[in-house]
Amino acid sequence: MQAARGTPVDRGDGPDETRSSLLAAPRTWLLFAGVGLSLLAIDQVAKVLAVRHLTDRPDVELVGEVLQLHLTYNPGAAFSLGTRFTVALAVLASVATVVVLWLSRRVRSRWWAVALGLMFAGITGNLADRLFRDPGPLRGHVVDFLMLxxxxxxxxxxxxxxxxxxMILVQVLRGIALDGSKVDAEKAEPGDSVEDDA
Known part of the structure; x- marks a missing residue:
């Protein structure tokens, strides 16, 4: 639904919210934090359990041969790329974590909050492995255990x-900014915004 021109859309964060505060929308940021921290905890617990119960064991079938548990340690990025650049990957992940946290301050859209929460959980989950697992800080290998x-x-x-x-690509393709406003250089005029979470 399009709001009146020049009038910001109410995201449900209360009439007392001001753009000058540290967070654009505290309730939406709490959604980001809840998603991010919950999934980060699940990821870390799952890795601890995988190391504890799958070390030196044959593959465990969860759904036949479609989904199995197979413990492996990955020094590289996704798909085992860049296995000789573990330190650089750890530094990049640290920077990415800071960027996600910085962007989260401006989020007023629930969709963006969930998307950034997922990114935070994923990036920091693997970063924790690189920082704290063998063979040492910034060189740790990421624990992988799900196999298709x-x-x-x-x-x-x-x-x-x-x-x-x-989720981020969907919002970008839809032209929806972090605050939920519609970004369309050809059609929208300054002050136009849409509610993308109805």
Whole structure:
């Protein structure tokens, strides 16, 4: 639904919200934080359990041969790319985490909040492995344990990143900004905004 020209759309964060505060919309930021921290915790617990129960064990079938548990350690990025650049990947992940946190301050759209929460969980989940697992800080190998046929072994953090990226691409293609306003250089005029979370 399009709001009146020049009037910001109410995101449900209350009439007392001001753009000058640290967070554009505290309730929406709490959604981001809830999604990010919850999925980060799930990822880390799943990795601990995978290492504890799958080390030196044969593959475990969850859904026949379609989905199996197979423990492996990945020094590189997704699909085992860049295995000789573990330190650089850890630094890039650290920068990406800061960028996501910075962007989250401006979020007023629930869709964007969930997308960035997924990105935060995925990036920091794998970053934690690089910082704290063997063979050492910034060189740690990422724990992967989910295996599909003809697909690289992955983990929950990888899933979060992929879903988060897909959600962000949807918003970009729709022309929806972080604050939920419509970005269309040809049709929209300054002050026009839409509610994308109805």
């Amino acid at each position: 046929p003809n697909w690289p072994v992955f983990n929950i953090a990888d899933m979060c990143i992929n879903v988060g990226v897909a």
